[in-house]
Amino acid sequence: MIRTRVGYAGGTTPDPMYHDLGDHSETFQVDFDPSKISYAQLLDLFWSAHNPCGGGGSRQYRSAVFYADEAQKRLALESKTRVQLERGKVTTAVEPLGTFTLAEAYHQKYALRNTPELAREFARIYPRDEDFVNSTAAARVNAYLSGEGTAEQFHAEVGRLGLSEKGQETLRNRTSVVR
Numbered sequence: 001m002i003r004t005r006v007g008y009a010g011g012t013t014p015d016p017m018y019h020d021l022g023d024h025s026e027t028f029q030v031d032f033d034p035s036k037i038s039y040a041q042l043l044d045l046f047w048s049a050h051n052p053c054g055g056g057g058s059r060q061y062r063s064a065v066f067y068a069d070e071a072q073k074r075l076a077l078e079s080k081t082r083v084q085l086e087r088g089k090v091t092t093a094v095e096p097l098g099t100f101t102l103a104e105a106y107h108q109k110y111a112l113r114n115t116p117e118l119a120r121e122f123a124r125i126y127p128r129d130e131d132f133v134n135s136t137a138a139a140r141v142n143a144y145l146s147g148e149g150t151a152e153q154f155h156a157e158v159g160r161l162g163l164s165e166k167g168q169e170t171l172r173n174r175t176s177v178v179r
Contacts, residue, residue: 001042003031004139006110007103009066010093011059016101025062029100039072043079052083052092066097108133111145115174118145121167137161144175151178 006028013022032042043065050063065080067073076094084090106113109132113119118141126132141161143149154177158168172178 001030001032001037001139002136003134004143005029005102005133006107008101009097009099010064010095011098018104018107021060023059024101025059025064026103027064027066027100040075040079043076047079047083047092050092052080052090053087054091062093063091064093064095066095066100068097102133105129105133109138109142112138112142115145115170117170118163118167118174121163125162141171144171144177147176149177154178 006026008016008021008024009027011022011024013020013024016022016024030042032039046065052063054063065076067076073094073096080090080092080094102108108129112122122132122135122138122141126135126138132138137160140149140157141163144154154175158171161168161171163171
């Protein structure tokens with residue numbers, strides 16, 4: 001995956017914000033390279049990473065797949081049907097994306113922002129918050145800090161994330177991926 005960002009989608013309220021979401025849901029956006037991972041593979045990851053049969057909950061925190069075009073819609077609905085055959089009734093919605101509104105800065109790369117040593121290092125690399133939010137390296141480090149990825153992936157790319165030796169060591173010590 002190239003980049004992830006959190007935000008709001010699925011509603012009609014103009015300019016949603018965390019404390020005024022209207023009819024939107026909290027969601028995340030994934031930018032990916034289809035030559036490395038397909039949309040269908042992303043869907044497989046999505047379905048395996050949460051309980052698609054869980055109870056409803058509020059619109060703000062509901063489970064949903066938002067598709068950008070008819071091809072994604074078809075794949076999303078096919079994958080939902082497969083999961084439903086395996087696990088029973090699926091409550092996860094499949095809906096058109098509409099507009100994705102980026103969440104406020106303090107929501108972006110949350111695990112990384114809450115690791116002061118690494119946050120300071122990334123602030124030096126990306127002085128503009130917009131560049132930090134859009135950074136592939138920041139997305140990767142945030143994912144590792146959140147326990148995502150494999151040890152093999154981590155070891156293959158830790159030296160390419162722009163971190164100093166001390167930053168790399170901090171990341172190694174803070175992620176469960178390498179343990």
